[in-house]
Amino acid sequence: MGAGHTHALYLDRGGRVHRLAPEVKIVAVLLFTIVVVVTPPAEFPAFAGYLVLLAGVAAVARVPALWLLKRATIELPFVLLAVALPVFGHGERIDWLGLSLSVEGLHGAWNILAKGTLGVLASLLLAATTTMRDLILGLDRLRVPAVFTQIATFMLRYIDVLADDARRMRIARLSRGYDPRFLWQVKAFAVGVGSLFLRSYERGERVYLAMVSRGYTGRLPHAESRKPATREWALAATLPLISLGIAVLA
Structure with missing residues (x-):
């Protein structure tokens, strides 16, 4: 991180x-x-x-x-x-x-x-x-279950990446002249949310496989601290x- x-x-x-x-x-x-x-x-x-x-x-x-x-x-x-x-x-x-x-x-x-x-x-x-x-x-030092701290760590690490993906998708939608403002115009927004979810899921799989190949066992290493x-x-x-x-x- x-x-x-x-x-x-x-x-x-x-x-x-x-x-x-x-x-x-x-x-x-x-x-x-x-x-x-x-x-x-x-x-x-x-x-x-x-x-x-x-x-x-x-x-x-x-x-x-x-x-x-x-x-x-x-x-x-x-x-x-x-x-x-x-x-x-x-x-x-x-x-x-x-x-x-x-x-x-x-x-x-x-x-x-x-x-x-x-x-x-x-x-x-x-x-x-x-x-x-x-x-x-x-x-983590207070022995909170590792699954919670690991999820929070990855969320912190990739929240900026996801926000940047969402920003680029919005710019692409606006450049094509589609800016939904009413309930009956939200199709493009819904498609964008679904696309962002799929991208995030695929990125998560790739990152996980890369980590496993480097010895990840379910817990991120931490530097020795006092x-x-x-x-x-x-x-x-x-x-x-x-x-x-x-x-x-x-």
Whole structure:
């Protein structure tokens, strides 16, 4: 896998968080997310504490707040769902600004909004401080089944190739004067998708045969890498431990 394959969410700031081993960051974010999920929705101070904690991690990692907020808009569909819950929910209702809102729906909306936002921000911080290659390597070191890490590795390696194939096919279609914009014009688009699938399948077979002929046994070789030091685990553990302390105190 080429070293140049990075992703748009990674910010190369070279800070202490960036230098941590990927597996310790993955475990820290996973444990933090578990703490957030099991926190009762009514514990409002706890959620405020989690947000302050993530802000501190972002400051240490030198990840701009505006950068995080822009990319956190990925959760907008869930926000719309949360907004609809108080209106269409059942059970006890209260009146607010002329609207009849469900109390159960309000709790559900807050639960989705608070926990979803914290989860998205934690994931963005992980992506901003860890390259995609290192994320896959970290999952491999954590003994995630090889089939998942191998699929992710090949997807990362060939996603640019597939995107380039799709771009060339679109240019070829436009050069022939066919630009489907309506439902009854999608035949060319459907044919293009089928052709791209066949090309990808055939390329995958050729690559697999080439790898087998070179000794591939189901696991890609990795260069020897250092094991994370105890202080790295201790440093990464501060995120879930502090969040657990916030939950207990709240």
